[in-house]
Each structure stands twice: as C-alpha cells, then as structure tokens.
Amino acid sequence: MKTFSIRFVLFCAIALFAGAGFCRAANDSIEPAIFPRPILCELSADYVPLVKIAIASADADAINWAERHLKEWYGKQTPEVIAHQADVAYLGDEEYEMEIDEQGVKIKARTIQAVRYALYSLRQIAIPKRGTLEVGGWITPKGTIKDKPQMNFRGIHICWFHESEPWEVERQIRLAAYYKMNYAVVEPWGTFKSNVAPWLSWPDATMTKKQIKRLKAIADDLGITLIPQINVFGHASQARSLAGKHATLDISPKYQPLFEPLAGWNWCLSNPETRKLLQALINELHEAFGRPPYFHIGGDEANLPSCPDCASQPYSKLFLEHIEAMNETISSLGARTMMWHDMLIERGDPRWSGYVVNGTKETAEGFLKFPRDIIICDWYYGAPRPSYPSMDYFKSQGFSVLACPWNVTNGTIAQCKYAHNAGIMGVLGTTWHRYFGRDMWTIYYTLSNMMWNPNVNIHTGETNMLRVQTHIRQIGWDMKLTNPRQAGLYYDEIPPEPFLNN
Numbered sequence: 001m002k003t004f005s006i007r008f009v010l011f012c013a014i015a016l017f018a019g020a021g022f023c024r025a026a027n028d029s030i031e032p033a034i035f036p037r038p039i040l041c042e043l044s045a046d047y048v049p050l051v052k053i054a055i056a057s058a059d060a061d062a063i064n065w066a067e068r069h070l071k072e073w074y075g076k077q078t079p080e081v082i083a084h085q086a087d088v089a090y091l092g093d094e095e096y097e098m099e100i101d102e103q104g105v106k107i108k109a110r111t112i113q114a115v116r117y118a119l120y121s122l123r124q125i126a127i128p129k130r131g132t133l134e135v136g137g138w139i140t141p142k143g144t145i146k147d148k149p150q151m152n153f154r155g156i157h158i159c160w161f162h163e164s165e166p167w168e169v170e171r172q173i174r175l176a177a178y179y180k181m182n183y184a185v186v187e188p189w190g191t192f193k194s195n196v197a198p199w200l201s202w203p204d205a206t207m208t209k210k211q212i213k214r215l216k217a218i219a220d221d222l223g224i225t226l227i228p229q230i231n232v233f234g235h236a237s238q239a240r241s242l243a244g245k246h247a248t249l250d251i252s253p254k255y256q257p258l259f260e261p262l263a264g265w266n267w268c269l270s271n272p273e274t275r276k277l278l279q280a281l282i283n284e285l286h287e288a289f290g291r292p293p294y295f296h297i298g299g300d301e302a303n304l305p306s307c308p309d310c311a312s313q314p315y316s317k318l319f320l321e322h323i324e325a326m327n328e329t330i331s332s333l334g335a336r337t338m339m340w341h342d343m344l345i346e347r348g349d350p351r352w353s354g355y356v357v358n359g360t361k362e363t364a365e366g367f368l369k370f371p372r373d374i375i376i377c378d379w380y381y382g383a384p385r386p387s388y389p390s391m392d393y394f395k396s397q398g399f400s401v402l403a404c405p406w407n408v409t410n411g412t413i414a415q416c417k418y419a420h421n422a423g424i425m426g427v428l429g430t431t432w433h434r435y436f437g438r439d440m441w442t443i444y445y446t447l448s449n450m451m452w453n454p455n456v457n458i459h460t461g462e463t464n465m466l467r468v469q470t471h472i473r474q475i476g477w478d479m480k481l482t483n484p485r486q487a488g489l490y491y492d493e494i495p496p497e498p499f500l501n502n
C-alpha cells in the first residue's frame with residue numbers, strides 16, 4: 001500500500017467526487033466504462049493499437065493464462081504477451097495496476113487472479129480497429145487503472161431448476177467471473193443426478209456429475225469458486241412452493257417417511273434415515289464440486305413439524321442437533337457451512353418487524369447454541385431500509401454474515417453499503433427464477449459494482465444496459481453460441497407477457 005502514495009489517494013478522492021470511477025468522458029460521446037467500476041480509472045479519448053501487453057506477476061501461470069485467453073478473445077490479432085520485471089509484492093491478492101500508452105499495455109498484478117481482473121477490465125474497453133469490413137486489429141483507450149475490491153467475499157447464488165439448461169448456468173458463472181465475483185453457489189432444484197439417492201431428483205435431472213465437472217473447470221479457469229447447496233430443513237420438495245411439485249414424492253411415494261406429512265415440505269428431523277441420507281448427499285455433492293471451502297445447506301422457510309414424532313420432542317433441541325450433525329459432516333470435509341437466516345430469528349419479535357422472519361421461539365432458541373463457524377446468509381429483497389438489524393445481531397452473536405439481496409436495485413445498493421459499513425464477511429446476491437431479461441442485467445450490474453466498491457454511485461440507465469449486453473455477447477462468443485435462443489437477455493425477441501414491460 002505504501003507506494004499508493006498521496007497521488008493515488010488524491011486520484012481516488014477525485015474519482016469518487018466525479019461519480020466514483022467513471023472513466024473520463026470524451027467530448028460529446030458515450031465514454032467507455034468498466035464493470036465493476038475500478039477504484040481509479042482515468043481513460044483518455046485517444047486510442048492506441050492493442051498489440052503488446054507486458055505483465056509483471058509473481059505467479060508463473062499468469063502469462064500462460066493471459067496468452068490462452070487473449071487468443072480466445074482476439075483470434076488472429078492477438079496482442080503479444082511479454083513477462084516483465086517489476087515490484088508487485090505490495091499488491092493485494094486481487095489488486096492490479098494497468099498503464100496503457102503508445103508503448104503498449106503494462107500490467108502489475110501479483111497473483112493470477114489479479115492478472116485475470118486486469119485483463120477483464122482491458123477486454124471491456126478494447127474495441128476492433130475502425131474502418132474495415134472484418135476485424136483487422138484492436139485498439140484501446142490510453143489511460144491508467146488502479147483497482148482492488150473493497151469486499152473479500154463476492155458471491156452469486158444460482159438456481160438450477162428442472163427447466164434450466166446447462167448453458168444458462170454456464171453463462172451466469174461466466175458473467176459473474178467477468179464481473180469479478182469470486183464465488184457462485186449452485187443450488188439444484190430436483191436436478192442433481194445423485195448416485196447415493198437417484199430417486200431424490202426428477203428422473204431427467206440435468207445437473208450430472210459430468211456437467212458439474214465441466215462447469216467447475218470453466219469456473220476455476222475464470223477465477224470463480226463453485227459452492228454446492230442442498231436444503232436440509234424446509235424446501236425438501238426441491239421445488240418452489242407455488243409450483244406444488246415434489247421432486248422425490250411425486251415419482252417415488254415410498255420415501256414419504258423421510259419428509260413431514262404436510263406437503264413433504266420439511267425433512268422429518270426425528271427420522272434417523274433423514275440425517276444419514278443428507279450426510280451422504282452432502283459428501284457426494286461436495287466431492288462432485290471438487291471439495292470447495294464452503295457448503296450451503298439452505299435452511300429457509302421451513303414449516304412447523306407435522307409428524308407426531310417431531311411434534312412430541314422439544315423442537316429447539318431437534319433442530320439444533322440436526323444442524324450440528326450437518327455442520328459436523330461439512331467440517332469433517334474441510335469446509336464451512338452456509339445457511340439462510342430467516343428460521344434463526346423469531347417471528348413476532350419487534351426487533352425484526354418489517355424484515356424477513358420465519359422462525360419460531362424454538363428455532364430461535366436452538367440457533368443460540370449453533371456452532372459459531374456457520375456463516376449466516378441474511379436475505380432481504382425489499383426496498384432500501386435505513387438499517388438491517390439482523391446483520392448486526394448475527395455478527396454480535398459471533399457469526400460470519402453475508403448480506404443477500406435480490407433484484408430490487410435500490411435495496412441491493414442500501415444492503416451492500418450497510419454490509420460494508422457493518423464490517424461483515426461480504427455479499428451473496430441471489431437471482432432465483434429471474435436469471436434473464438431486465439433482472440439479469442440489473443442484478444449482475446448492481447451487485448458486481450456494489451460488491452467491488454460499495455462507495456460507488458451507480459445508476460441503471462439505458463447506456464449501462466447496452467454495456468451489459470455487450471459483455472453478455474462477449475461471453476456468448478466464448479461459449480461459441482449459435483442458437484438465437486441462447487443470445488441476448490430473452491429466449492425470444494418477443495418475450496412472454498409478464499416480461500414485456502419488465
């Protein structure tokens with residue numbers, strides 16, 4: 001940090017004052033921009049040919065990574081990559097500096113991740129040389145970028161529904177990585193093809209181990225870690241409650257004892273077979289995802305017990321023992337448990353009035369004895385609030401906390417700013433069933449900017465939508481898409497009615 005000097009601090013202050021990292025506007029035109037907005041980004045209106053990139057990095061694999069991806073992005077006109085010597089020891093794990101002038105591009109980045117981030121930024125401002133029928137070279141604005149994230153955990157939660165297709169999951173993983181998020185939770189909704197319990201999912205489940213392996217390889221290469229999820233409490237149907245489906249019971253009714261009688265929504269916590277099954281499933285999924293450092297166990301929106309065995313026991317104890325058992329399995333695999341927050345606070349408690357609360361006295365009591373290594377994912381999808389008291393509560397109880405917004409732009413901004421000021425672990429944004437259309441671009445745009453630098457002032461104007469569309473198109477090129485259905489924000493040019501005005 002010491003070499004960041006007064007000059008850098010001044011630059012930051014000016015950049016923040018001028019609208020937080022917006023690249024300098026050229027006269028009467030649309031200026032280039034980078035998402036998430038860098039801490040310092042000074043771009044000139046002058047463009048220079050993109051023919052040489054000198055990279056100083058302490059990671060031996062960084063040059064190889066750069067050459068491989070630049071070739072993928074720029075084809076025949078790939079700029080030459082040169083390793084150069086410079087002091088990079090002072091740079092953080094995800095921090096980079098980039099100078100672009102007539103001599104070429106100079107990048108300083110200690111780690112391969114920081115090299116990725118520098119090149120993701122460069123890709124967003126480099127454009128084809130003008131004046132030819134076909135691409136005949138690349139140009140980029142001259143300038144200076146100095147950049148590092150303000151939050152360490154920058155995650156996105158992605159759903160894999162029965163009707164989701166693997167390319168849609170892949171596109172989100174690629175977009176999240178391109179926008180410098182470093183974790184993606186992938187939640188199967190009756191779609192994980194398990195060997196331990198093949199009957200648990202729909203018979204035509206598409207989240208096969210082969211697909212997971214393919215997506216994990218892509219994610220690792222792009223610098224984002226995939227985290228698996230299964231629901232170990234409510235949502236045992238692996239379907240949205242409105243859908244009224246049950247991925248297990250609609251096809252295999254003989255497994256009813258594993259679930260509470262009321263719609264099979266909760267797992268039956270008093271049945272020892274439930275615990276055995278879930279522990280085996282956690283192990284199987286965790287292995288399929290290559291043993292990542294986290295595992296999400298869901299835990300939201302459960303009902304009261306409806307079977308006589310569960311109902312006759314102190315539910316706080318049953319709930320606590322169940323979560324402890326899940327957490328023990330996850331800990332033994334070298335990972336940390338993540339869990340939604342809403343069952344852990346009591347509905348009716350005035351402290352949480354107006355926020356998301358689904359817990360009872362029993363679940364809130366059980367929670368107080370939870371192992372403190374569990375990460376609490378505090379979700380709220382509404383309009384901005386002046387404070388988010390449950391984030392502070394979980395933190396004060398000794399837990400790591402992630403703030404989890406959805407698709408309300410102003411709400412996301414307020415939550416991320418609050419989370420940053422509260423000094424919690426980071427942000428895990430959600431997409432749910434809105435991973436296309438207007439929601440797709442506003443979610444990824446807003447989240448990535450606010451996770452990277454919550455002090456930035458952003459707006460969701462038409463120009464930014466067009467920028468995100470450009471980035472999604474670049475990802476389509478990387479995926480070698482040829483099907484029009486897989487291009488752009490909607491499957492079809494005329495989207496279904498509910499989305500027409502959305």
Ligand SMILES: [Zn+2]
Nearest residue numbers: 268269307310
């Ligand atoms: Zn039960």
